[in-house]
Amino acid sequence: IISVAIRLDSKGSVFYVSKRLGQNGKLFNFLKFRTMYKDNDRLLKEYLSKNKEARLEWEKYQKLKNFDPRVTRIGRFLRKTSLDELPQIINVLFGQMSLVGPRPYLPQELEKIGDSINTILLAKPGITGLWQVSGRNELDFQTRVDLDCFYVTNWSLWFDIVILLKTIYAVLKQKGAY
Structure with missing residues (x-):
């Protein structure tokens, strides 16, 4: 249904594929439904x-x-509901991402991230993470980096469970989703 809606709304591929930094700096093809x-x-x-x-x-x-x-019309809806993120499950199945972790950064963001990148790249990027349940796009870039570093240096299974549960609330509330 999402694929058909994207095709009817605008020209282009159904998927958005972007090179992102994975664990240990390894680049991978990050998948999302196209919203632009x-x-x-x-x-x-x-x-x-x-x-x-x-x-x-x-x-x-x-x-x-x-x-x-x-952003396209259907793209606004997909972003607001976080449905644009569903294809990342494929990244998880390929071992490139995990359900919880720091967000996957773009290679061109390396300089802006600074030395924090050394900590962030110790973990696999996640579909959700501490930044998403702490305000998502309401947070500035540096706060996102700081939260990702905090997550990596304080990781525990319990922390992941709490973040997953808080993600349900964050997605339903739609705050910071655009």
């Missing part, structure tokens, strides 16, 4: 060049909360 238009980089660049407030928000959060010109 094909020419999303151009749309973002144009929008940020014309909108100073949005540019400042992008620089702080690496996200746009109120309006993102790149």
Whole structure:
């Protein structure tokens, strides 16, 4: 149903595939349902060049909360409900990700992360994690990095269970999902 909705809404692949940093810095193909238009980089660049407030928000959060010109109609729904994340189960089955862990970072974010990357890359990235149950996209980038470091250095099975349970609440509440 999701695949058909994506196809009817805009041109392009049903899946979004992106190179991400996995455990020990190994790159892998990160999967999501596509929520953006094909020419999303151009749309973002144009929008940020014309909108100073949005540019400042992008620089702080690496996200746009109120309006993102790149996101399709079905994409807004998929992001709000976190259904765009479902294909990551395939990444878990291939051993590239786990259910809980730090979020998978983009290779170009290495410099911005700084020395914290050495800690973060000790663990497999997760579909959910401490940042998601602590505010998701309401948090700035540095807070996300700090939470991921805290998770890795304080890992326990009980911690993962608590995060999984809190994820259910976070997804249902939809706060910070855009």
